Amino acid sequence: MVFNWFRRQFSSNEQAAPATEEQSTATPPVPEPTPEEEQREPLQDSADYLSFAKAAYKNIQQRQAQTQSVVEPAQDAATTNEETSIEVVESETTYSEAETLPSEPITTEDEPQPSVVPESLPSEPVTTENELLISDEITVTDATTESLPFWARAEAERQARLERLKATAIEEPESVSATAAETPQVTDEALSIPGLAFDEGFLWSAEILAAQGRKPEDISIEEITWLKKLRQGLDKTRRNIVNQLKAIVGQGPLNQAAVLEIEALLLQADVGVEATDYVINALQERIKQEALPPEVAIAYLKEILRDMLDQPLKVHKATFAPEKDTLNIWLMTGVNGAGKTTTIGKIAHIAQKSGYKCLIAAADTFRAAAVEQVKIWGSRSGVDVIANPGQNTDPAAVVFDAITAAQSRNIELLLVDTAGRLQNKKNLMDELSKIRRIVDKKAPNAKIESLLVLDATLGQNGLRQAEVFAQAAQLSGVVLTKLDGTAKGGVALAVVRQLNLPIRFIGAGEGIEDLRPFSSYEFVEALLSS
């Protein structure tokens, strides 16, 4: 099964067979609600959301069952970090701008087949009739929960819902299982697909996807897994600011004193002065018009944060995906330790799984260890690496060889790991602009992107570094890494506000699956969710 992360669309025909070029080319961009979806009544209350989650869960179970019957279970090497054998092409070119560039392509081995990795498969056969027998109606919250502020009430309702889920076992209708009589009493385990429990995280993730107009049958296990990881990754930030924020907002109509408390909280979360001023001014403008009850205040705050995160998309293109059947070259910049190499491995992994032919250029030749590290990530993601064996060799030569190899192999996405040292701005700028000149000369028709990899745990310090790169590298976006490692996830707002660059991907863990395309809606919901 190919899930195209860059398009966030899971089309049923891909389910039948690995996505072909045409299918994955045909997959529509990130799901804008279709006309019928726009007409569809938005889900109203938690009963709707529960039905949606139940339908989504059942669909995932059915897809797993179909996959199980078609494909032998296969370990996803990338997720078990087993290293698959890949080709490391040693590039011998020495390159100076004075010389004419060598023309003949490098001889290449057969392209290793991209690993189509079926998802991990459930153990027990699952049938289509399996119904999660959960009472659809949600019991009206009792008096105790009524007295809670709205966000705590939602939590209490969710807990009640979860208890209800646990209390109602799945009963296999007689027709479904010949051995129904011997079927042991269904326990909690039946409520979960291996690796995907029907739990609070699932319900929250399904709600987020439903609110974006998705249909239950479109929900994929990959998206649910990522949303759960994103929310978990933002736990530190949420605990740090959100509970205080909701306590402030929950006291009643938002007033001037509360707004000042919010200002202190945002600064504490590394949102930065510029972004904080923007949020506070927007809130103050709004409370001049009307006193905001808690749930309205939180909803309005979410809207302000989303608008701020989407601001750069007025200048930069909204969707960020490699163009199919053409050479895309993504230059990855950032200081050492920001997570560049890890990010290259993660992007290579989702590119492979999304049906793109990918190649990596190890052009950060300053440290031999950095080249070795890129090779390790290449083997984890099953993507070949073009590297130069020499110590401290010319990065431009590696880029040249990598483009030659990419062109001869019809590669669609070439990821270039560039130097990250900030020894001084001039050297950095010279090196990056030289690489850019080669790319423009050697691959004039390629789609070029230049991404800054930024360590979220550095907070405002990271931003000062980012400003140097922003001048040197003609950046078209940011990859924000280590969100799981900081209580200052607010730095995402500062990045966007101060650099006016869109966040394109976020990293929330050291594993190869811990990076996904950025969605402002999902980020803000994970940040402010109860």
Ligand SMILES: Nc1nc2c(ncn2[C@@H]2O[C@H](COP(=O)(O)OP(=O)(O)OP(=O)(O)O)[C@@H](O)[C@H]2O)c(=O)[nH]1
């Ligand atoms: N917790 C967490 N750790 C991360 C994340 N991304 C990268 N790391 C870790 O950060 C450290 C640095 O990552 P690298 O990819 O080596 O950083 P780099 O920018 O390539 O640094 P150099 O290799 O020195 O150029 C490694 O230990 C990674 O495992 C993330 O999203 N979360």
